[in-house]
Amino acid sequence: MAETFLFNIAESALSKLSSLAAEQISLVWNIRSEVRRLHNTLSTIKAVILDAEEQQLKNHEVRDWLQKLKDAVCNIDDLLDDLTIRSPLQRDIEILNKVTGFFPDLNSVVFRFKIGHRIRGLRQKLDEIAADRSKFHFTEKTHTVIFMDNNVREQTHSYVRASDIIGRERDKESTVQMLLSSNNNNDDDHLDVIPIVGIGGLGKTTVVKLAYNDERVIQRFGLRMWVSSFSEHFTLGKTVEKILKSATGESFGHLDTDQMQRRLAGVLNGTRYLLVLDDVWNVDRIKWMDLRELLMNCSSGSKIIVTTRSKAVAVVTSTRDAYDLTGLSDGDCLSLFLKCAFREGGDQPPNLVAIGREIVGKCGGVPLAVKTLGSLLYMNRDEHEWVRIRNNDIWEIDQQQSDILPILRLSYEQLPSHLRQCFAYCSMLPKGVEIPRETFINLWIAQGFVHSDNADRQVEDVGNHYFNELLSRFCFQEVADAFDGEIIACKIHNLVHDLAQSVAGVEYGKKAVSDRVRHIFLQDEDHLPGKEESKALLGLRNVRSFRCAFKVRSPDKAFIRAIATSFKLLRVLILISLQLEELPSCIGNLKRLRYLDLSQSSNLTSLPSSFCKLVNLQTLNLINCESLRDLPKYLLHLINIKTLYLSCQKLSLGKKRYHSFSSLKFSLLYNCDFVQLPSGLENLTCIRVLRIYDCPRLATLPDSIKHLVSLEKLWVWNCEELDFGEGAGVQGLTRLVSLLLMGLPKLASLPMGLTKNVGRTLKFLRIANCVGFTELP
Numbered sequence: 001m002a003e004t005f006l007f008n009i010a011e012s013a014l015s016k017l018s019s020l021a022a023e024q025i026s027l028v029w030n031i032r033s034e035v036r037r038l039h040n041t042l043s044t045i046k047a048v049i050l051d052a053e054e055q056q057l058k059n060h061e062v063r064d065w066l067q068k069l070k071d072a073v074c075n076i077d078d079l080l081d082d083l084t085i086r087s088p089l090q091r092d093i094e095i096l097n098k099v100t101g102f103f104p105d106l107n108s109v110v111f112r113f114k115i116g117h118r119i120r121g122l123r124q125k126l127d128e129i130a131a132d133r134s135k136f137h138f139t140e141k142t143h144t145v146i147f148m149d150n151n152v153r154e155q156t157h158s159y160v161r162a163s164d165i166i167g168r169e170r171d172k173e174s175t176v177q178m179l180l181s182s183n184n185n186n187d188d189d190h191l192d193v194i195p196i197v198g199i200g201g202l203g204k205t206t207v208v209k210l211a212y213n214d215e216r217v218i219q220r221f222g223l224r225m226w227v228s229s230f231s232e233h234f235t236l237g238k239t240v241e242k243i244l245k246s247a248t249g250e251s252f253g254h255l256d257t258d259q260m261q262r263r264l265a266g267v268l269n270g271t272r273y274l275l276v277l278d279d280v281w282n283v284d285r286i287k288w289m290d291l292r293e294l295l296m297n298c299s300s301g302s303k304i305i306v307t308t309r310s311k312a313v314a315v316v317t318s319t320r321d322a323y324d325l326t327g328l329s330d331g332d333c334l335s336l337f338l339k340c341a342f343r344e345g346g347d348q349p350p351n352l353v354a355i356g357r358e359i360v361g362k363c364g365g366v367p368l369a370v371k372t373l374g375s376l377l378y379m380n381r382d383e384h385e386w387v388r389i390r391n392n393d394i395w396e397i398d399q400q401q402s403d404i405l406p407i408l409r410l411s412y413e414q415l416p417s418h419l420r421q422c423f424a425y426c427s428m429l430p431k432g433v434e435i436p437r438e439t440f441i442n443l444w445i446a447q448g449f450v451h452s453d454n455a456d457r458q459v460e461d462v463g464n465h466y467f468n469e470l471l472s473r474f475c476f477q478e479v480a481d482a483f484d485g486e487i488i489a490c491k492i493h494n495l496v497h498d499l500a501q502s503v504a505g506v507e508y509g510k511k512a513v514s515d516r517v518r519h520i521f522l523q524d525e526d527h528l529p530g531k532e533e534s535k536a537l538l539g540l541r542n543v544r545s546f547r548c549a550f551k552v553r554s555p556d557k558a559f560i561r562a563i564a565t566s567f568k569l570l571r572v573l574i575l576i577s578l579q580l581e582e583l584p585s586c587i588g589n590l591k592r593l594r595y596l597d598l599s600q601s602s603n604l605t606s607l608p609s610s611f612c613k614l615v616n617l618q619t620l621n622l623i624n625c626e627s628l629r630d631l632p633k634y635l636l637h638l639i640n641i642k643t644l645y646l647s648c649q650k651l652s653l654g655k656k657r658y659h660s661f662s663s664l665k666f667s668l669l670y671n672c673d674f675v676q677l678p679s680g681l682e683n684l685t686c687i688r689v690l691r692i693y694d695c696p697r698l699a700t701l702p703d704s705i706k707h708l709v710s711l712e713k714l715w716v717w718n719c720e721e722l723d724f725g726e727g728a729g730v731q732g733l734t735r736l737v738s739l740l741l742m743g744l745p746k747l748a749s750l751p752m753g754l755t756k757n758v759g760r761t762l763k764f765l766r767i768a769n770c771v772g773f774t775e776l777p
Contacts, residue, residue, distance in 0.1 A: 003503050004053060005421045006070050010046040012448050013073055014039060016080040031116050038076065038123045045069065045130050048138035055136065062136055069129050071516070074542070076122050077448075078569055081592060083115070156228040156278050160209035166339070167332030167367075168207050171325060175211035178323070179274065179303050180220055191296055193304045195314035198325035199474040199493065200407045201368030204307040205278055207325060211305075212276060221303075223247060223273040234282035236290055240264055243275065243295075265297045272299040280308045281414055285316045309411050311472040327365015334360050336367060340374025355386045362394065364477075364494045369394065369404040394498040408499045411473060420503070421449045422466050423475060426492055427500035427508050428521050428547055434480065434489045438666060440467055442619040442643055446571050446594035447544065460642070460665065484713075484738040484764035519545040534559070538566040547574040554579045561586055571595065581605050581627075588613035597621040599645065607632050619643040623670050639663060649673045662686060665710075668693065675699050675721075682707035689713045698722050706732025718743035724751040738764040745771050 017039040049066075056063040178194050196204050205228075211217055212224065225246040227239070237257040244252045244260060247267050252260050275295065282288060295304070306317045314322035328336065337360045342348050356374075363369035373389055376397065380386070389397065394405060415423060422444045429435055429443075441463035444450050450463045467487075470476065476490040492500075501508065508519045517540055546563060548555055554577055555563075561584040563573070571594045578601040588610025596614070598604065599621045605628060612634035620641060622628060628648040643666045650673075662683050668691045669677075675697050681704040688710055692698065698719045706729045714736060716722065723746045724730070731753030739754070739762060741747060747770045754762070767773060 003420060004066055004070050007049045007417055008421050009073050009077060010042060010049060013077045013080060014042055031119055034119045034123060041126050041130050047140040048133060050141040051138045065132060072126050072129055079118055156205050158209055158212050158226040160213060162210060165206060166336045167328040168203060171207045172210040175207055176214050176217060179217050191302050193317050193319045195306045195308060195318045195322040196325055197308055197311055197314050197322045200309050200411050201366045201404045202325050203367045204325055208276055208305055208307055221272055221274040223271045225275045228278035234287055239291055261294050264294055268298045270299055272301045275304045277306045280306050280313050283312045283316055288316050309474055328367055333363060333365060333370050336370045337374040340371050341377045351383060352386055355390055359390050362494055366495055368407060369495055372404045408495060412499060412503060419466060419469055423470060424500055424504040427504045428519055428545060429492060430523060431494050431497045432491055434491055436489045437467060437487050442595060443572060446618060483766040518542050521547040523549045538562050543567040544569055545572040546570060549576040557584050560584055564590055576600050579603055583608055585610040593617055595619045599623040601625050602627060604628055611635050612637060616640055621645040623647050626671055647671045670694055673697060677702055681705055684708055686710050691715045693717045695719050701729060703729040705729035711736055713738040715740035720745055730754055736761055740766050741770060742768045748772050749775055
């Protein structure tokens with residue numbers, strides 16, 4: 001079932017309400033009392049949302065109530081978004097109106113009346129919904145991870161029929177060798193903990209079973225124990241009870257924890273044992289250390305194998321590097337698929353085998369996914385059905401509880417609620433394509449999914465923490481990292497993408513299937529909507545994200561004009577590979593827009609002056625827009641731009657006037673056709689990352705670069721004419737941590753400025769493909 005994410009949306013709205021109630025502007029607008037009443041009602045409802053989300057699984061009336069509540073809360077959030085756009089600007093409204101002519105008089109009687117009327121209407125609607133909650137007898141719950149009882153994985157066992165397993169011989173042998181080896185030079189020579197990690201359904205349990213039943217392992221250990229299913233809350237007493245039952249075959253549930261630990265000490269005393277803890281989720285190191293302490297009464301050479309889907313669990317439990325299990329090869333996947341789809345010894349029609357080869361390509365090397373789809377087609381010779389399975393996403397295919405998607409959903413349900421929205425939003429992005437790390441983070445921030453409760457912690461750093469959390473749980477694959485350890489980009493595993501689509505639900509899609517659609521994505525395998533489809537699509541009024549990535553037939557100016565006119569609530573707009581030379585000016589009316597991606601639009605020569613109206617824009621991507629001559633004059637006054645990707649022929653930051661990109665924190669200049677960086681760098685006092693790639697005419701870095709006092713990373717790559725000279729400017733980069741100089745044939749030595757202040761902070765330095773470089777200072 002799709003998620004509502006209502007708890008998070010309510011939290012966001014409450015935070016905005018609290019902020020608005022505290023501001024003087026709410027008193028000026030005469031709405032403070034209404035705001036407080038709205039806050040009180042929403043706060044009361046929020047307390048029961050978690051219980052309601054659990055009850056909706058069995059009660060359709062609760063499901064309907066939650067949907068009404070979500071619609072109301074989203075409407076409140078949209079209004080508050082509008083107000084939070086306006087209130088901070090009240091101080092600067094005269095300056096901005098000179099630039100944009102866009103903002104009305106926020107203190108006018110008409111404006112105050114409209115705002116008050118909207119808030120009262122939303123508050124009354126919320127009061128009606130709140131009154132209905134009494135008939136459901138909800139209980140208040142704190143903000144915790146929800147464990148869905150119907151999705152708890154069945155307990156595993158140690159038996160395996162080796163002849164049924166395909167493609168895991170090498171992994172089995174590696175595991176056996178780890179079990180037979182002496183302990184890994186750890187201080188506690190009694191006990192070695194070996195984590196085996198990988199995405200759900202990859203075959204971790206199968207590999208361990210093969211090793212567990214190997215004759216060499218049986219001979220090595222006097223006692224072997226197998227304990228599984230840690231999906232429920234981890235408790236010391238319950239775990240010890242399971243270990244004792246596996247060791248002795250007896251039940252000890254009638255004993256208290258102290259009695260059980262004494263019994264366990266007796267069982268393990270002087271014994272070299274092997275203990276498998278299968279499917280572990282606990283990341284509380286204190287709980288793990290308490291358990292480990294009870295397992296230490298053993299002979300040298302004892303081993304514990306921990307299988308887990310979380311790298312964090314591996315870090316908490318291990319005494320050695322984790323064993324990262326990888327997917328099966330394409331050949332092994334096909335062999336497994338054919339074994340599941342056809343009767344043993346039966347014929348295998350070539351046309352079906354060819355389709356089967358395409359089907360397993362969707363499985364990303366995950367054996368359980370291969371088994372799921374192969375078993376669905378067992379003894380089915382209807383080619384149309386095989387084609388249907390090939391063409392559909394896995395999440396659209398009916399599955400049993402032990403099939404791949406329910407197994408993967410267990411991983412999702414272990415996520416804290418603040419990560420679930422971020423994970424679901426990954427369904428907006430393409431499968432199997434390398435995606436920059438900042439793209440994930442900036443999209444989440446644009447949608448309001450990321451919040452910082454600490455004034456000293458920037459929201460981008462919180463977003464980066466969210467990304468790393470999802471990465472540690474195998475949501476991403478094929479990670480590309482840099483010389484300083486920074487993750488540059490990654491891909492979304494096909495199955496993980498299917499899981500994201502399944503939990504995202506009706507709000508995410510390609511068609512106007514419901515007026516509740518809020519996030520739309522169209523790409524190459526789709527087609528531009530026809531007249532009737534466009535009418536339905538543009539009739540949606542709650543769309544917050546629109547992504548269109550066509551390389552062949554891209555949207556025309558009329559279609560973009562319709563988007564800008566219809567989707568008033570847009571926060572994210574992605575229009576990749578446009579064939580247009582200019583955009584319609586009405587795009588400047590998207591006042592809520594935070595994220596705009598126009599990359600790969602090689603014909604684009606200019607941006608309309610109305611761009612300066614996008615005062616809430618945080619991310620602007622103009623990479624590979626190499627025909628772009630310059631930025632509009634007043635674009636520099638966008639006060640919230642934090643991330644800028646740019647390819648253009650000319651760039652001027654102007655004199656230090658109103659803000660002038662002063663919020664910019666990350667910039668990538670790629671394939672820009674200018675000889676020197678623009679003047680006005682002294683305005684960029686907040687920038688933390690500056691990357692300059694493939695700028696063939698760039699000759700120098702100006703002395704004004706010294707004003708980038710917050711700069712932590714400077715990466716310069718493939719700039720054939722660049723000569724740092726004495727590098728007086730870089731002496732002012734007193735926070736520089738990471739420096740990359742690559743493909744700079746005119747670089748003979750490091751600038752002297754680097755050896756002064758910068759040398760005190762610099763931690764990572766890479767110099768490569770600089771053919772003229774002769775010496776380090």
